[in-house]
Structures are given as C-alpha cells and as structure tokens.
Amino acid sequence: MAGTQNIGESSDNPVAINVTAMVDVIFCLCLFFMCSFQFKQLEGKIESWLPKDRGMNVTQVTEALVKEEIRVLMKWNQDTGTTSRSVLNSEPAHLGTDSELLAVIRQRRDEYISQGKTNWPLMIDAQSEVPWQDVIHVMDLCKNENLPRIEFAAPEAAIEGPAG
Amino acid sequence: MARKSLQTEHEVAPNLIPMVDIMFLLLLFFMLGADMGHRELEVVKLPLAQTVKEDKDDSDIESRLTINVFHLYEPEVICAAYKAEAICRDKTHWRIAMKGKQYADHKLLVKQLQRYADTQGGNPKNPIISEKKLMVRADKSAPFGLVQEVLKDAAMAGMYKIECGAARPTP
Numbered sequence: 471m472a473g474t475q476n477i478g479e480s481s482d483n484p485v486a487i488n489v490t491a492m493v494d495v496i497f498c499l500c501l502f503f504m505c506s507f508q509f510k511q512l513e514g515k516i517e518s519w520l521p522k523d524r525g526m527n528v529t530q531v532t533e534a535l536v537k538e539e540i541r542v543l544m545k546w547n548q549d550t551g552t553t554s555r556s557v558l559n560s561e562p563a564h565l566g567t568d569s570e571l572l573a574v575i576r577q578r579r580d581e582y583i584s585q586g587k588t589n590w591p592l593m594i595d596a597q598s599e600v601p602w603q604d605v606i607h608v609m610d611l612c613k614n615e616n617l618p619r620i621e622f623a624a625p626e627a628a629i630e631g632p633a634g
Numbered sequence: 635m636a637r638k639s640l641q642t643e644h645e646v647a648p649n650l651i652p653m654v655d656i657m658f659l660l661l662l663f664f665m666l667g668a669d670m671g672h673r674e675l676e677v678v679k680l681p682l683a684q685t686v687k688e689d690k691d692d693s694d695i696e697s698r699l700t701i702n703v704f705h706l707y708e709p710e711v712i713c714a715a716y717k718a719e720a721i722c723r724d725k726t727h728w729r730i731a732m733k734g735k736q737y738a739d740h741k742l743l744v745k746q747l748q749r750y751a752d753t754q755g756g757n758p759k760n761p762i763i764s765e766k767k768l769m770v771r772a773d774k775s776a777p778f779g780l781v782q783e784v785l786k787d788a789a790m791a792g793m794y795k796i797e798c799g800a801a802r803p804t805p
Contacts, residue, residue: 489650496657503664514686515769515797520789544778598779601721602703602772605781606681606800613685622785622796 516609518620519591538590540578541623542571542608546599553604558595568611575615588618595623678704681774683800698797699750702731703772703780721775728773728780740787747791764792771799 541558555565557574565571575592582590592612596605612620705716706727716722729736730743737743751764768788772781788796 489654493650493654493657496654496661500657500661500664503661503668507664507667513680513799513801514683514688516683516686516800518796518798520785520794520796596778596782598777598782599721599723600778601774602776602778602781603681603774605778606683606774606798609798610683610685610800613683622782 516606516613516620518609518622520622538582538587539593540575540590540617541593541595542575542612544594544596544600544604544608546597546601548599553596553600555608571608572611572615575612575617579615579617591619591621592617593621593623677707678702678771678773678799679775680771680799680801682803684803686800686802698767698769699732699747699793700769700771700799701784702729703770703776703784704729704731705773705775716775719775721777723777725780728776730780730784740783743784744787744790747787747793751791751793762792763794765795766793767795767797768793769797769799 543556543558545554545556547554555571556563557565557571557578560574560578562570565574582588594605594608609620705711705713705722706729711727713722713724713727715724716727722728731737732743732746737746747768751766752762770781770784772784785796788794
C-alpha cells in the first residue's frame with residue numbers, strides 16, 4: 471500500500487497530508503463500482519394502440535364487417551421453430567422475408583391511398599405462441615414505413631347467448 | 635585504513651498524486667455509469683428494434699405506468715430453454731409485475747390499472763377511456779400470449795395507449 475506522501479516539497483508546504491487512507495478508500499470504492507457495473511441498455515418505446523371498443527364494452531357484434539385495415543397474421547410453426555407471416559386477403563400466403571412482407575404492405579397501403587382512404591390501421595394479429603421479439607420486429611418494420619396506426623388485434627371474445 | 639561506508643540506502647518516495655487523480659476519474663466514471671435508477675424496472679431482455687423512440691422528458695416516464703413481463707431469475711428457476719435464448723413456454727416461469735409487485739391474478743391487475751388510470755366505477759356499457767399511457771416491457775423470449783393477456787387487461791381498464799419497450803441494437 472501507499473506510503474506517507476507530502477504534497478509538494480516539504481519546505482514549500484509544512485502541512486503533511488497522509489493520502490494513504492484516501493487512496494485505500496478510493497480503491498475500495500472503485501472496486502465496488504467496477505464489480506457492480508453494468509452498461510445501461512439504450513431503451514426506448516414503440517407506440518401502439520388498442521381498439522377503443524373492446525374491453526369493458528359488452529356490445530355484441532352480430533355480423534362481420536368488412537374492415538379497412540392491413541392485417542398481418544403471424545403463426546408459430548412448431549416444426550420449423552419459426553414464425554410464418556402473411557397479410558390477410560393478400561398473396562402470397564407465406565411471406566418469408568422482410569422485403570416480401572413490406573412489398574405486400576406497401577401495395578395495400580398504395581391501394582388505400584389511391585382510394586383516398588387514410589384512416590385505417592395496420593393490425594397485428596399474432597398467435598399466442600409467437601415470440602414477442604418477432605411481433606416487435608414486424609412493428610419495427612411498419613414504423614420504418616411510417617405507417618400511422620399500428621394496433622394489436624384482440625383475441626376474439628366468445629359471444630354469450632341470452633341468459634336462461 | 636579507515637573506510638568510508640557506502641551510503642546505499644535511498645529514500646524512495648513514489649509520487650501518488652497522478653495515481654490519485656486517475657483513481658478519482660475512474661471512480662467518477664463508474665459512479666456516473668452505475669445503473670442505480672428506476673428500480674421499478676425489472677431485469678428484462680428487451681426485444682431489439684431500430685425505430686425505438688427515447689424518452690426525452692422525465693414527465694413522460696412519471697406519467698405512465700410500466701408493466702414488466704419477465705422470466706424468473708436463475709436461482710429461482712433453472713430453465714434450459716431460456717438460458718439457450720429459445721422461447722420458454724412454461725407459464726410458471728413467467729411473471730407479470732407492476733411497481734415492484736407481481737400479479738398472478740389478472741382481475742387484481744385490472745383493478746390496479748383502473749385505479750392508476752382513474753377509470754374506476756365506469757359503466758360497462760359506456761366505459762371511461764383513459765388517456766394515460768401504459769408501457770409494456772416484455773422479455774424478447776416471452777410468448778405473445780402473455781403480452782396479449784396484459785393488453786387485454788389494459789383494455790378492460792380503459793387504457794388504450796400502449797408503448798412497447800424495446801432496446802436499440804448496438805452498432
């Protein structure tokens with residue numbers, strides 16, 4: 471360990487400061503912070519919305535409506551251990567790569583824009599087995615395309631019959 | 635003949651001042667870099683995304699709720715799938731936590747969300763919609779079904795503004 475040190479020449483500075491204790495403490499502190507050090511992960515958010523008409527609302531839908539939306543379907547393939555993706559009412563049925571998926575989304579978006587339709591969401595409809603990373607990846611791709619609304623599809627609620 | 639003894643002893647005094655300076659700088663670096671804040675956040679391996687928006691304002695963080703969907707840590711449960719960064723489908727290995735408290739009962743979670751979102755006492759036919767945001771920090775290996783349950787609870791509580799926690803990939 472360090473010995474007694476005088477700061478400067480003894481003739482200049484008659485007050486001798488013993489820095490040994492301070493160095494010891496700094497070493498201990500340094501050791502503590504080095505051991506407990508963890509690099510902060512740069513963290514952020516991706517905004518999305520839930521449908522406002524779900525949840526507490528008990529209104530029952532009696533007939534299916536044709537919705538204006540781009541619905542990305544995500545299914546987990548147990549055999550291959552991968553997520554297969556497709557866009558509802560679009561070809562092809564399996565979009566393996568990101569560029570294929572984006573091409574279909576762009577095509578559908580352009581169709582809506584040419585029809586003057588602007589208020590439509592991109593709905594992510596994923597199976598419960600799909601990993602969260604894959605869902606976020608699709609969201610990320612869609613955000614990159616500047617799609618205004620990204621929503622999650624709620625699981626279909628069972629329609630209850632009349633009591634009695 | 636008398637011999638003069640050679641003076642071999644020298645006083646060696648190392649100058650500690652530069653070392654102390656460097657130690658101080660190191661200490662400062664480690665102190666500032668230490669992640670001591672936001673204990674509300676559990677340790678979650680976040681999914682990676684390029685388009686994440688960082689919080690510019692602290693008021694954003696203060697005004698929103700955060701729900702963590704995370705895998706149990708190593709001493710509590712040993713999971714080979716999670717360790718291998720594969721998808722762990724064992725529901726007993728996953729936890730949902732908000733403000734440091736774990737919620738196994740979704741009804742209780744909805745109640746808590748309603749309390750924070752000020753949507754208590756709403757008429758089910760005309761639900762109160764909250765403008766408060768909910769941050770969902772889910773582990774990248776979590777099955778979507780777990781997150782979907784949280785989203786369903788948020789919808790039940792009248793919250794529809796959802797933020798998904800993600801990390802920016804390191805270049």
